[in-house]
Amino acid sequence: MTSHEERFQALIDSEEKIESTDWMPDGYRATLIRQIAQHAHSEVIGMQPEGNWITRAPSLDRKAILMAKVQDEAGHGLYLYSATETLGVTRDEVVELLHQGKHKYSSIFNYPTLSWADMGTIGWLVDGAAITNQVMLTRCSYGPYSRAMVRICKEESFHQRQGYEILLALCRGTDEQKAMAQDSVNRWWWPSLMMFGPHDSASTHSEQSMNWKIKRVSNDDLRQQFVDMTVPQADYLGLTLPDPDLQWNEERGHYDFGSIDWDEFWQVVKGNGPMNRERLSHKIKAWDDGAWVREAAAAHAAKQARKKEVA
Amino acid sequence: MPYEIHTAPGEEPEDVPTTSGGTTTWPMWEVFIRPRRGLAHGHAGSLHAPDAETALQHARDVYTRRREGVSVWVVPTDAVYASDPDDAEDLFEAIEKPYRHATYYEIPEEVGHM
Ligand SMILES: [Fe+2]
Ligand SMILES: [Fe+2]
Numbered sequence: 479m480t481s482h483e484e485r486f487q488a489l490i491d492s493e494e495k496i497e498s499t500d501w502m503p504d505g506y507r508a509t510l511i512r513q514i515a516q517h518a519h520s521e522v523i524g525m526q527p528e529g530n531w532i533t534r535a536p537s538l539d540r541k542a543i544l545m546a547k548v549q550d551e552a553g554h555g556l557y558l559y560s561a562t563e564t565l566g567v568t569r570d571e572v573v574e575l576l577h578q579g580k581h582k583y584s585s586i587f588n589y590p591t592l593s594w595a596d597m598g599t600i601g602w603l604v605d606g607a608a609i610t611n612q613v614m615l616t617r618c619s620y621g622p623y624s625r626a627m628v629r630i631c632k633e634e635s636f637h638q639r640q641g642y643e644i645l646l647a648l649c650r651g652t653d654e655q656k657a658m659a660q661d662s663v664n665r666w667w668w669p670s671l672m673m674f675g676p677h678d679s680a681s682t683h684s685e686q687s688m689n690w691k692i693k694r695v696s697n698d699d700l701r702q703q704f705v706d707m708t709v710p711q712a713d714y715l716g717l718t719l720p721d722p723d724l725q726w727n728e729e730r731g732h733y734d735f736g737s738i739d740w741d742e743f744w745q746v747v748k749g750n751g752p753m754n755r756e757r758l759s760h761k762i763k764a765w766d767d768g769a770w771v772r773e774a775a776a777a778h779a780a781k782q783a784r785k786k787e788v789a
Numbered sequence: 790m791p792y793e794i795h796t797a798p799g800e801e802p803e804d805v806p807t808t809s810g811g812t813t814t815w816p817m818w819e820v821f822i823r824p825r826r827g828l829a830h831g832h833a834g835s836l837h838a839p840d841a842e843t844a845l846q847h848a849r850d851v852y853t854r855r856r857e858g859v860s861v862w863v864v865p866t867d868a869v870y871a872s873d874p875d876d877a878e879d880l881f882e883a884i885e886k887p888y889r890h891a892t893y894y895e896i897p898e899e900v901g902h903m
Contacts, residue, residue, distance in 0.1 A: 499874040549854070556851050560835045563817070569837065570814045633855075776815070779839035
């Protein structure tokens with residue numbers, strides 16, 4: 479180990495944060511660029527499944543709430559792109575990689591939102607799973623990433639609560655409304671568990687990330703944490719979770735649950751999920767459609783600068 | 790885990806750009822926010838904008854959606870002149886002068902709070 483490497487690892491071992499101007503191993507930098515950029519892409523693509531329901535929200539209140547949530551997700555994307563840029567790449571570069579299909583985003587957003595209840599389930603389960611992960615990431619060793627996570631976590635709790643409240647309203651409503659909620663939870667439960675990634679035994683880049691304290695808790699431990707937290711919340715709603723093997727294990731002090739369909743997981747990761755094509759083409763279209771706005775803003779800025787020079 | 794993206798077995802690992810390319814993008818601005826009257830502006834983050842006016846509007850949208858502030862500054866990132874991280878030890882750590890701290894002095898308990 480070089481003295482640089484020793485000093486770097488010593489900082490990490492003593493729970494100090496690494497800042498952008500510090501020396502860092504190339505692998506640490508590359509891992510962070512990939513992870514933070516893909517986290518940013520996920521926030522941005524994640525606006526689509528919910529944006530889909532803004533015009534059809536059942537009340538003005540729900541519409542305002544949903545717009546605020548979607549706007550937050552855009553903000554999360556921006557905080558995270560800023561964090562990526564502290565590592566020496568530009569936002570345009572990583573966005574371009576997304577558009578070329580060379581960077582991925584979270585597979586959860588490749589499932590369709592078929593009913594209003596999905597707005598409730600996404601807030602409760604998808605944002606819930608994201609919170610479990612992001613709370614861990616507030617303790618990540620890279621300062622700019624950790625700070626972005628602190629900011630994001632403060633906002634996420636609203637996302638989860640508004641989702642749960644949507645489901646509460648449906649579950650207290652008519653039989654049809656409750657059935658809609660149940661159908662939605664049936665569709666989202668397994669994909670939400672898949673959000674935590676492959677089993678620890680099959681997770682390729684976990685160990686190094688743990689040593690670098692980019693990741694602090696293993697995939698399986700996070701998933702268990704999420705299940706334990708969520709089951710009682712489902713009970714309160716009076717909804718069942720679509721897993722016959724789900725039951726409390728007194729000995730372990732945790733819920734046992736059935737095995738995940740990893741074939742489906744890898745299919746969606748590889749691009750064969752129900753919405754992969756549509757999500758990416760919509761993203762590219764939005765970027766292209768916005769070209770005139772970027773050009774106009776640049777032209778305006780140039781004109782203002784010229785005026786200043788003359789004055 | 791959410792937002793950690795996985796490469797399927799047999800799939801090519803993804804591209805990681807390692808250097809800044811030539812794409813010209815809007816300049817970067819650092820955002821400072823005063824959370825309440827009586828407090829100093831603190832660094833909140835950064836963003837891209839074509840000019841100061843737009844930077845201010847973006848800062849408002851990105852960093853103060855929940856009344857996080859009563860005043861915002863935006864400063865071109867280029868304008869920040871920073872200390873060299875390699876000098877940190879010389880600048881901040883090397884010269885330890887404990888007598889500059891109140892705890893260096895022992896005041897008898899009977900004297901009371903000081
Ligand atoms: Fe988010
Ligand atoms: Fe969220």
